[in-house]
Amino acid sequence: MALFPLVSSFEGEVLIYLLAVDTENTMDEVAAAAAEQSAGKWVPAKEGPLRVRVQGKDTPLDRDVKVKDSGLAPMTPVQIYYED
Amino acid sequence: MAELERTEWYDLARTTSWTPKYVKEEEFFPPEMSDPYGMPQEVWDTYDEPYKTTYRDYVRVQRDKDIGVYSVRAALGRSHFVEKAPRGWLSILKSHYGIIASVEFTAAIYNCRNARFGRAGGMRNTGTFGILDEIRHGQLEFIFPHEYLKNDRQWDWAVKTYHTDNWTAIAGRHFIEDVMVTRDAVSSTLMNGFCLETGYTNVQFISMAADAAKMGDYTFSNVVTSIQTDEARHAQIGAPNVRFLVETGHKDEAQYVLDNAFWRSWKLFLTLTGPAIDYFTPLEKREKSFKEFMEEWIIAQYRRQIDDMGIDEPWYWDIFLDELNYAHHGLHMGLWRYRPTLFWDPKAGVTPPEREWLEEKYPGWNDTFGKSWDVVIENLKNGEVEKTLPLTLPMLCNICQLPFVAPPNRKTKDFKLHDHTLEHNGRLYHFCSKPCKWIFETETDRYQEHKTLIDRFLAGEIQPMTIPGVLAYMGVAPGEMGDDADKYTWVDAYRDVKAAQ
Amino acid sequence: MSDEAPEVLKPLKTFSHLAKERRRPSEYEITTTKAYWLMDSLAPGDDFPGERQTKEPFEISSEIPMAKWYHKYRDESPLQYKNWEAYRDPDETIYRTYCRMQDGQETYVDGILDEFSETEHDVDLDPKWVKVLASLYTPGRYPLCALQMGSAYIAQMAGSSTIANSAMFQTADEFRWVSRVAYRTAELAKTHKDAGFGQDERKHWEGDAPWQGFRELFEKALVAYDMGESFTAINLVAKPAFDEAFFRQFGASARRNNDMLVHFLADAALRDSERSRRWSTSFVELALNNPANQKVFQGWIDKWVPLADKAIDAFCGALPDLPDGAKDAKKAAKAFRASLGFSG
Numbered sequence: 001m002a003l004f005p006l007v008s009s010f011e012g013e014v015l016i017y018l019l020a021v022d023t024e025n026t027m028d029e030v031a032a033a034a035a036e037q038s039a040g041k042w043v044p045a046k047e048g049p050l051r052v053r054v055q056g057k058d059t060p061l062d063r064d065v066k067v068k069d070s071g072l073a074p075m076t077p078v079q080i081y082y083e084d
Numbered sequence: 085m086a087e088l089e090r091t092e093w094y095d096l097a098r099t100t101s102w103t104p105k106y107v108k109e110e111e112f113f114p115p116e117m118s119d120p121y122g123m124p125q126e127v128w129d130t131y132d133e134p135y136k137t138t139y140r141d142y143v144r145v146q147r148d149k150d151i152g153v154y155s156v157r158a159a160l161g162r163s164h165f166v167e168k169a170p171r172g173w174l175s176i177l178k179s180h181y182g183i184i185a186s187v188e189f190t191a192a193i194y195n196c197r198n199a200r201f202g203r204a205g206g207m208r209n210t211g212t213f214g215i216l217d218e219i220r221h222g223q224l225e226f227i228f229p230h231e232y233l234k235n236d237r238q239w240d241w242a243v244k245t246y247h248t249d250n251w252t253a254i255a256g257r258h259f260i261e262d263v264m265v266t267r268d269a270v271s272s273t274l275m276n277g278f279c280l281e282t283g284y285t286n287v288q289f290i291s292m293a294a295d296a297a298k299m300g301d302y303t304f305s306n307v308v309t310s311i312q313t314d315e316a317r318h319a320q321i322g323a324p325n326v327r328f329l330v331e332t333g334h335k336d337e338a339q340y341v342l343d344n345a346f347w348r349s350w351k352l353f354l355t356l357t358g359p360a361i362d363y364f365t366p367l368e369k370r371e372k373s374f375k376e377f378m379e380e381w382i383i384a385q386y387r388r389q390i391d392d393m394g395i396d397e398p399w400y401w402d403i404f405l406d407e408l409n410y411a412h413h414g415l416h417m418g419l420w421r422y423r424p425t426l427f428w429d430p431k432a433g434v435t436p437p438e439r440e441w442l443e444e445k446y447p448g449w450n451d452t453f454g455k456s457w458d459v460v461i462e463n464l465k466n467g468e469v470e471k472t473l474p475l476t477l478p479m480l481c482n483i484c485q486l487p488f489v490a491p492p493n494r495k496t497k498d499f500k501l502h503d504h505t506l507e508h509n510g511r512l513y514h515f516c517s518k519p520c521k522w523i524f525e526t527e528t529d530r531y532q533e534h535k536t537l538i539d540r541f542l543a544g545e546i547q548p549m550t551i552p553g554v555l556a557y558m559g560v561a562p563g564e565m566g567d568d569a570d571k572y573t574w575v576d577a578y579r580d581v582k583a584a585q
Numbered sequence: 586m587s588d589e590a591p592e593v594l595k596p597l598k599t600f601s602h603l604a605k606e607r608r609r610p611s612e613y614e615i616t617t618t619k620a621y622w623l624m625d626s627l628a629p630g631d632d633f634p635g636e637r638q639t640k641e642p643f644e645i646s647s648e649i650p651m652a653k654w655y656h657k658y659r660d661e662s663p664l665q666y667k668n669w670e671a672y673r674d675p676d677e678t679i680y681r682t683y684c685r686m687q688d689g690q691e692t693y694v695d696g697i698l699d700e701f702s703e704t705e706h707d708v709d710l711d712p713k714w715v716k717v718l719a720s721l722y723t724p725g726r727y728p729l730c731a732l733q734m735g736s737a738y739i740a741q742m743a744g745s746s747t748i749a750n751s752a753m754f755q756t757a758d759e760f761r762w763v764s765r766v767a768y769r770t771a772e773l774a775k776t777h778k779d780a781g782f783g784q785d786e787r788k789h790w791e792g793d794a795p796w797q798g799f800r801e802l803f804e805k806a807l808v809a810y811d812m813g814e815s816f817t818a819i820n821l822v823a824k825p826a827f828d829e830a831f832f833r834q835f836g837a838s839a840r841r842n843n844d845m846l847v848h849f850l851a852d853a854a855l856r857d858s859e860r861s862r863r864w865s866t867s868f869v870e871l872a873l874n875n876p877a878n879q880k881v882f883q884g885w886i887d888k889w890v891p892l893a894d895k896a897i898d899a900f901c902g903a904l905p906d907l908p909d910g911a912k913d914a915k916k917a918a919k920a921f922r923a924s925l926g927f928s929g
Contacts, residue, residue, distance in 0.1 A: 005542055007479050007514065009501045014414045014456055015421075016479040016488040016501055018538055041463070041471050042421070042456050043492070055503060075512050075542075077503035086702040087695070093771035096783060097764045100730035102791055106801040111808045116650040139757070139764045140695070143688040150681040189620040189746065192753060199737035199756055200807075205730065212733065212760045215740070215753045220680040223616035230600065230615050237594045240601050240633075246622035249637045257622055257644035265623065266643055266651040533646045556591070559635025563594030 004067050005074050008034045009055065011081040012043035019078075023068040027052040027061045034080040048082045055079055090138055097138070098205035101129065118201040119270050121334045131204030131324050135317040142213060146220065149310050153224065156306045157231065165301055166232050171569040172364040172431030173299055174236075177229070179428045180292070181242040183252060183356055185225035187260050192218035194264045194272055198321060201269040207321060214318035221311045228307060237564040241427035248559030251425060251537055255485035258534065259352055263345045270325050274338060275345035277322030282389065284349045286315045287381040288357055291372075295361075298369045326393045335394065340526060342390065343398040347519045350404060351484040353382075358412025359419060362442065363433030364569075373445035375408050400519040407517070409446060413453045414489025422474050424551075425558055426566030434461070435577045452491035464575040474551060479503065480536040481516035483523050488516040508532060602632035613677035618670060620746035626660060627744050629668050654810075659742050663881045664813025664872060669744030672871045674751045675863050683754055687761065694765065694853050698772075701846045707776040713905070714842045715773070719780040721903060722847065723770040724789040724796060725831055726763045731803035732827065733759035735819040742812040751864040755820075758857040765850060795903035798896030799827060805892065813872075817885040820865040825921050826893035828858040829914035830900045837913075838904040862921055869925045883927055890929045893918065 008019035017037055021030050031050035039045045051060035055077040061070055072078070104112040113119065119128075137145075166174065195218060198211030229242035246253050263275035289312035296305035329338035354374075361374040372380065387397065398404065420430045434442075434457045442449045463471040478487040490500035504515040508528060515521035524531045537554070540546055546557045555565070602619050603610040619632065623642055630638045641647050642655040678686075701707075710718075736759055740752035774782035781788075790796050806818040836851030872878045894915050901910035919929065 007503050009499050009503070011499070012455070012492045013501065014417050014453065014489055014492055016503055018477045018479055018541070020476070037475055040459065042417075042459055044455065044459055055499075073512075075514070077505060077514075079499050081499075087699065088768060088771055088775075092775075093768045096726065096767035096770050096786075099787075100726055100763060102727055102787055104804045105791070105797075106804040107808045112804065117654070139761045140691045143684045143691055147681070147684040147688045150684060154681060186620060186622060190623065193621065193623060193741050193749070196737040196741035196749075196753065196756070200734045200741065208730070208734065208737075209760060209763075212737070212756055215737070216680070216683075216757055219750065219753060222620055223680050226600075226616045226620070227612065233597050233599065235596060237596050240597060243600045243602065243619050244633060244636075247619065247625055247632070247636050253622075253637075254644060261643050261645045266645055266649055530646060530649055533648050534644070556635065559633075559637070561591050561594050561634060 007075055007077040009077065009079045010034050010038040010043060013038050014042065021067055025067050026064050028063045030067065031080050046082050050080055051083045053079050094136065098209050100205040113201060113203060117268055119203050120268050121270060121329060121337065123328055123332050127328050127332060128203040131206045133206045133210045134320045134323055137213065137317065153306055153310050156303050157228065166235055169301065170366055171429050175428040175430060175569055176360045176364050177304060178238050179356060181225050181229040182245040182427055183256055185222055185242050186246040188218050188225055189222035190260055190265055194276055197269050198273060210318060210321045214321060217314040217318050220314065224307050224311065228303060238427050240564065250558040250560060254537060258485050259348050263348060271341045273322035273325050274341050277319050278326055279342055279345035280349045281315055281319035283346065283386045284353055284382060286312060286319050287385065289315060291377055291381065295365055295369065326395065330394045339395055342395060344523050346398055347400065348484060351486055354412040355415050355486060359416040362412065363416050364431045367438055367441060374412055378408060403518060410491045411489055417453060417456060418478060418487045418489060423566040423568065424555060425560060427560060427564050429566050429569040431569035432574060435574050456492060461575060461578050464572050465578055477538055477541060477554065479514060480538050481520050482513045482536055483515060483520035483531060485536055486516060611677055613679050616679055617747055617750050624745050627669055658810045659812045662812045664878055666872050666875050669748060670746065672745055672747045672868055674747060675867045676860060678754055690853060697849045706846055707773055710844060711842060714844060715777050715780050717905060718773060719782055720789045720793055721795060723766060723782055724786040726766045726786065727790040728799050728803055728827055729759055729763045729766060731807060732824055733763060735807055739816050739819060742815065748868060755861050762854050795900050798899035802892045802896045813881060814885050817882055818889045820861060821886060821922055822889040822893045824861060825918040826897050828855065829917045830897050834901050834904060834907060834910040834914050838907045838910065841906040866925060886922060886927050886929050
């Protein structure tokens with residue numbers, strides 16, 4: 001259990017945020033934490049699974065991989081988007 | 085009366101340079117303070133300030149100017165403009181005074197640098213007039229908000245702002261120090277005099293004076309117009325130095341400091357003036373949009389001025405022209421979301437008629453920023469104000485200290501929002517744009533130590549690590565903390581629309 | 586963190602940093618206190634809740650050359666005091682009173698120059714005295730410019746807004762007299778075409794023996810970059826020495842050589858000098874609240890007075906019909922320092 005900061009860019013957002021997650025969180029939990037900040041607040045809430053992708057990469061990280069096993073470094077910019 | 089013509093003695097009053105004998109040249113004019121470009125004294129001796137005045141004329145003209153401005157102040161007590169003025173307009177004044185007043189004084193220190201370390205008599209004298217001008221501007225921008233204090237604690241920030249670690253103060257100090265008071269006298273006359281003052285503020289004051297007059301705020305209009313007449317003169321201090329640098333083979337260095345200052349001035353400008361023109365000013369009083377104002381006043385003029393000097397258009401010009409379409413819309417939304425961190429009450433400025441104006445001036449506004457405001461409006465209609473308040477901190481750029489903004493992309497997955505990162509000495513830096521990153525890479529030693537609010541938060545320097553903790557760190561307390569300028573009454577316009585359907 | 590909400594701040598009658606004085610502030614205090622953030626590292630930092638506590642002059646970096654300059658020459662100056670912002674200009678000069686006052690003074694000086702030009706004063710000057718003016722008066726714009734530069738340096742290193750404000754107005758005063766000497770130079774050049782007016786000032790200033798004392802004094806004072814030493818060297822030593830020699834004693838010599846114009850201009854200039862001594866006195870009195878500063882000031886005075894006395898001797902020694910000129914100038918400068926509690 002350890003606090004892990006990420007830089008979160010949520011689809012449809014106008015700003016980039018600081019996103020505090022936990023090393024034990026899965027990518028789904030990371031995405032949910034980002035959604036909590038933006039969906040239904042600054043971005044229309046949408047259905048469909050949310051994926052986490054490292055900025056600049058083409059493919060998202062697996063949904064169930066944990067932060068501590070994901071290879072993510074603190075404050076890595078990630079993009080969270082709705083998978084079609 | 086056989087008074088001499090000014091031209092008969094003016095040159096003597098600026099022929100005051102001599103060769104030091106008892107101290108070494110580089111002791112008398114240390115390059116880091118004076119001229120690191122090593123331009124020969126023969127060049128300096130040709131310095132000719134474009135805008136000339138004399139001490140005698142200065143004190144006469146300025147005395148009359150102040151009689152005019154301060155007579156308006158006397159009338160101020162009688163007029164209740166402030167009590168009646170729309171809060172959106174008052175927010176323009178509060179943010180202006182809070183962010184600009186101490187900057188005016190700091191410009192007096194910048195001019196003391198020029199008066200002591202300028203290598204030309206004309207530059208030293210122009211700096212001396214600049215010292216007096218900036219004392220005047222600072223004192224005007226303290227005394228007028230002081231008259232409003234009894235109405236509202238937010239006016240206290242005319243003095244308080246830069247003595248706090250509010251994010252606006254950190255951004256303001258970092259920028260103003262970079263272009264005005266932590267460089268040598270030559271570079272700063274280019275960055276502050278030629279770029280910020282001539283390129284931006286000189287012109288900003290003209291437009292604000294016009295808006296204020298339309299608003300019936302004759303006090304502010306009078307103050308701002310009067311300040312602008314001084315600004316036009318002392319801002320000229322840098323013009324000869326741009327030419328000297330180009331002529332003595334330092335064009336690349338001049339190009340860099342000007343491109344640095346233009347971009348950084350743009351960042352301050354879009355944050356302060358963008359929302360003021362496109363969101364705070366009452367709809368019926370708006371003439372030009374912020375973008376139109378920028379195109380007409382800043383872009384055309386600045387391009388002409390640098391062309392005259394043999395300086396190229398900044399390499400990032402296309403990025404700048406692109407940001408012109410969206411950056412201040414994003415910043416405005418950021419300011420409104422983070423209103424509790426402000427010492428003024430931002431006006432949302434997105435009622436249906438205002439959105440119509442925004443769509444007309446910025447085609448596609450409703451499909452991008454409008455979508456985000458729609459969610460806010462929905463929550464406000466349902467009385468869920470807390471959903472429109474921040475839960476976390478925005479990322480801040482390691483150069484301009486401002487949030488990263490972009491129009492939201494919906495169609496494709498490629499996000500316009502991008503964190504330009506750089507690893508340096510084991511630390512990860514984050515930049516809102518290529519130009520900010522370029523500035524960092526060009527002068528890394530200068531910028532590497534500084535920590536943004538986010539860096540401080542992550543380093544545990546802000547305790548407790550909560551939103552109230554951050555607000556306390558920023559020195560903002562209830563009673564001065566920003567809120568929606570119209571206390572959300574503007575949302576009623578949307579309730580009627582729904583009821584009317 | 587205690588969970589009760591922080592108290593809601595109510596509107597004030599004046600700025601929060603002045604409110605605790607419990608009296609109406611003057612326009613000077615409203616417009617001149619707490620105006621700069623560059624001095625926050627020297628301030629007590631207890632003026633209002635939420636005030637930042639910083640040890641650095643600059644936000645941007647503590648490593649850049651300018652930060653090192655302020656660490657070395659301001660923050661680590663031997664002259665230390667816990668609250669420089671408490672300094673007050675005894676005249677409480679603000680911009681609009683400065684312009685009104687000096688506009689009036691300049692109108693007075695315009696009148697004198699007009700009157701003397703109408704009566705063709707310059708035509709009647711004794712040729713020997715014309716040489717004195719060409720070698721010792723019109724070159725005065727160079728040391729006056731040195732004082733303009735020195736005052737601007739005191740201002741940018743000042744420990745507070747109020748101190749910077751006083752030094753800034755002094756900078757403008759010095760420039761006032763650079764301008765008036767330049768004006769006289771052009772007038773004299775029209776009447777005495779071959780005396781070198783408007784051409785030879787720099788040669789005199791850089792070459793003539795009577796000037797080399799002041800040249801050494803000013804060049805060295807202008808590189809005494811410590812905040813306290815530059816104030817002492819310039820405001821307590823070099824400026825009094827120069828004003829007594831170049832204005833008061835030159836005026837006396839002029840009165841004995843039928844040049845009442847030099848006398849009237851000198852008398853007008855000495856009004857500005859007195860204002861400088863008034864604010865310098867107020868600054869020293871504040872600094873002496875820290876007893877350690879007595880020795881600090883005295884040390885610098887002992888270092889700089891010999892140079893100033895040598896400068897006075899060289900300059901006043903060259904003024905005609907003034908056997909006691911140097912003695913009186915040194916006495917007056919010394920009396921000013923004595924009024925502050927210093928010897929020498």
